[in-house]
Amino acid sequence: MKTKTHLKRLLTLLAAVASLSSLSAQGILGGHVTGNVQLEAQMSHADSTIGAPDVPQALLMNARADVLYTNGDFSAGLRFEAYQDPLLGFDPQWKGQGLANYFIAYNGERLSLTAGHFYEQFGSGLILRTYEDRYLGIDNALLGFSAKYRPIDGITLKAVAGKQRYFWTLGNGLVRGVDGEVALNSILPFMAESMLRVNLGAGFVSKYEENENIAAETPGLILNLPLNVGAGAVRADVAFGGWNLQAEYARKGQDPSALNGYIYRPGEAMTFNLSYSQRGFSASLQAKRIDNMGFKSMRSQTGEMLYINYLPATPRQHTYAFPSMYPYATQVNGEQGLQADVMYKIKKDTWLGGKYGTDLHLNSSVMTTLDTTVTGGRGTDGYTVGGSTGNLLYGDVSFEVARKLSKNVKISATYLYQVFNPIVENEHGNLHHNNAVVADINWKVSKKHALRFEAEWLGSDSRYDPGDNETDRRAGDWLMGLVEWSIGSHWFLSASDQYAYNDGTGNYYNLSVGYTQGATRLQVGYGKQREGMLCIGGVCRQVPASNGLSISLTTSF
Numbered sequence: 001m002k003t004k005t006h007l008k009r010l011l012t013l014l015a016a017v018a019s020l021s022s023l024s025a026q027g028i029l030g031g032h033v034t035g036n037v038q039l040e041a042q043m044s045h046a047d048s049t050i051g052a053p054d055v056p057q058a059l060l061m062n063a064r065a066d067v068l069y070t071n072g073d074f075s076a077g078l079r080f081e082a083y084q085d086p087l088l089g090f091d092p093q094w095k096g097q098g099l100a101n102y103f104i105a106y107n108g109e110r111l112s113l114t115a116g117h118f119y120e121q122f123g124s125g126l127i128l129r130t131y132e133d134r135y136l137g138i139d140n141a142l143l144g145f146s147a148k149y150r151p152i153d154g155i156t157l158k159a160v161a162g163k164q165r166y167f168w169t170l171g172n173g174l175v176r177g178v179d180g181e182v183a184l185n186s187i188l189p190f191m192a193e194s195m196l197r198v199n200l201g202a203g204f205v206s207k208y209e210e211n212e213n214i215a216a217e218t219p220g221l222i223l224n225l226p227l228n229v230g231a232g233a234v235r236a237d238v239a240f241g242g243w244n245l246q247a248e249y250a251r252k253g254q255d256p257s258a259l260n261g262y263i264y265r266p267g268e269a270m271t272f273n274l275s276y277s278q279r280g281f282s283a284s285l286q287a288k289r290i291d292n293m294g295f296k297s298m299r300s301q302t303g304e305m306l307y308i309n310y311l312p313a314t315p316r317q318h319t320y321a322f323p324s325m326y327p328y329a330t331q332v333n334g335e336q337g338l339q340a341d342v343m344y345k346i347k348k349d350t351w352l353g354g355k356y357g358t359d360l361h362l363n364s365s366v367m368t369t370l371d372t373t374v375t376g377g378r379g380t381d382g383y384t385v386g387g388s389t390g391n392l393l394y395g396d397v398s399f400e401v402a403r404k405l406s407k408n409v410k411i412s413a414t415y416l417y418q419v420f421n422p423i424v425e426n427e428h429g430n431l432h433h434n435n436a437v438v439a440d441i442n443w444k445v446s447k448k449h450a451l452r453f454e455a456e457w458l459g460s461d462s463r464y465d466p467g468d469n470e471t472d473r474r475a476g477d478w479l480m481g482l483v484e485w486s487i488g489s490h491w492f493l494s495a496s497d498q499y500a501y502n503d504g505t506g507n508y509y510n511l512s513v514g515y516t517q518g519a520t521r522l523q524v525g526y527g528k529q530r531e532g533m534l535c536i537g538g539v540c541r542q543v544p545a546s547n548g549l550s551i552s553l554t555t556s557f
Contacts, residue, residue, distance in 0.1 A: 031071030036556040038134070039063040042087050044548040050506040050528055051473060052547040053088075060087050064100075064134070078102040089534070089543045090137040091303070093167040100165075101141060112148040117141045120160050122179040122203035125310035126250035126269045127231040127295070130164070136534065136541050138304050141165045142175060154186025158203075164297045164306050171306045172209055173297030179203035199237040206230045207297050207308060214262055216379040223262060223379055229255045231267075231295055231309070246273040250293070250309075256379075257299035260292055260333055263382030267292040269311065280345040287338050288314045291370060291385060294332035304539060313538025314339045315365040315394060318416070321498065322436040322458040325474050326420040328367065328394045330538035334385075335393060337367035356404035364397040392431065395419040408444040413437075425533060425540075427472070432462040454482040454496075463503055473531055473545070476504030490516055492523070498530060506530060506545075520555040 041061045046054040061084050068077040082097035083090070103116030119141055122128040132139040144162020151157070158179040163170040181201035185191045191198070207229050214223040233250035252267035268291050275284035295309040311330045314337045318324040342362045346353035369390030372383040396419070402412035416436040422429040441453040458478040482496035492514035499507050510527030531545040 035067040044546040047547040114146040129310035154183040177205035259294040289336040327535035339365035359402040361400040456480040477502035
């Protein structure tokens with residue numbers, strides 16, 4: 001009876017939300033109203049084979065509705081969220097419902113002002129990036145005041161102040177920041193028509209947090225905590241012809257916290273990206289070094305919430321299932337690495353290019369720890385850093401070939417070799433060496449029908465130990481097949497299966513059907529979800545195994 005009641009409530013909510021698709025934006029007091037609604041629901045049953053837990057709530061749901069009102073230079077918005085209860089893998093602290101985001105804003109030609117919740121980024125985010133990712137369960141919006149001023153063309157000044165969202169409350173720390181950017185080609189007449197394009201920027205962010213009693217490593221002593229912690233950054237973006245260089249350096253003051261074990265070593269981060277592109281060819285080289293650069297508005301927090309800054313991952317973010325089975329998560333306390341990427345299009349009407357041309361994509365990356373020597377614990381500088389590299393954290397090389405065989409058929413093949421250190425996920429064990437192969441075929445059968453076939457293989461020397469409390473069910477060798485069928489502009493069918501045929505465990509099948517009508521999309525799926533890590537841009541959350549029904553609904557008006 002309890003399950004039937006949950007299903008009835010869900011169907012009623014689905015019907016109410018779907019009806020929004022029939023609404024058009026309406027004028028209110030001369031303004032314009034738009035919005036969107038998203039709902040994700042899940043029913044899961046216990047499955048000891050794959051490790052799926054029993055879910056006593058029967059139905060889990062994440063839902064949100066955003067409404068935006070605009071009238072000339074003025075706008076206002078709000079978001080209602082409901083987690084009843086949160087989907088598997090989301091922090092239980094999300095449980096609840098209510099008004100989660102609201103703001104009013106003025107956006108003039110020179111001046112922009114926002115009061116309420118807002119998102120902002122300075123440069124690449126090394127010292128400040130507030131953002132929201134609903135799939136990772138992250139929202140570190142600032143609640144306060146933001147201002148942006150453009151005194152003349154080519155100069156942009158920013159100022160922010162506020163406290164960060166922490167689930168349904170606010171973090172303790174007060175965040176304040178200023179940033180400036182100058183486009184030299186806009187302010188210097190002699191550079192107006194130059195092929196050399198130069199943008200320079202600098203920012204500073206400070207967080208204030210009240211004192212608290214944290215015991216030092218020496219018994220009987222209390223740490224003298226800095227109440228204000230500052231971080232500054234300088235950056236440059238230079239382009240000439242097909243070349244582009246982006247570089248940024250950031251430094252953070254003493255910031256003892258739970259992230260770094262309450263040490264007093266200052267932090268720093270450097271990013272470098274050199275790229276070149278022309279028709280049919282592009283190449284890039286990225287480098288990054290991070291040393292104790294975790295920056296949170298609450299020193300006692302260790303999860304993914306309340307980060308003031310953002311440290312993107314250097315390795316390529318793979319999208320296929322097996323190449324992304326062991327994703328890389330940014331190591332905020334220390335890492336360094338490189339990524340090289342080359343894309344080339346073989347000309348059409350050649351033996352290798354064929355009638356439509358052939359796309360080649362080569363990518364490789366490597367990440368290591370810093371070369372550190374421990375000099376002390378809590379209350380000290382913690383360690384020193386040498387000039388060489390540390391231990392290997394991650395490395396991969398991938399090669400992809402894509403070719404259009406005919407007007408209606410396109411194929412691609414990918415090979416990946418990957419080395420993964422379990423320490424990336426705070427686990428122990430030997431390095432994993434993985435080989436993955438992916439074949440993808442897209443076939444436009446007719447004007448109303450399209451098929452996509454995908455086959456994947458993964459060979460890994462990682463091993464599954466059912467007696468280990470920290471069992472990793474990704475271990476071993478895998479096969480996968482997937483078929484997607486698009487029917488007209490409305491219907492979508494999909495069937496897939498991931499099978500651990502050697503040493504691993506589980507047979508993970510999934511069936512789903514989707515329907516799209518205008519701005520509304522409904523998808524229903526049934527099957528098993530393998531446990532693992534979901535990573536977007538180097539930020540990750542653990543996804544537990546599940547077995548059951550899933551429903552997704554999105555609409556906008």
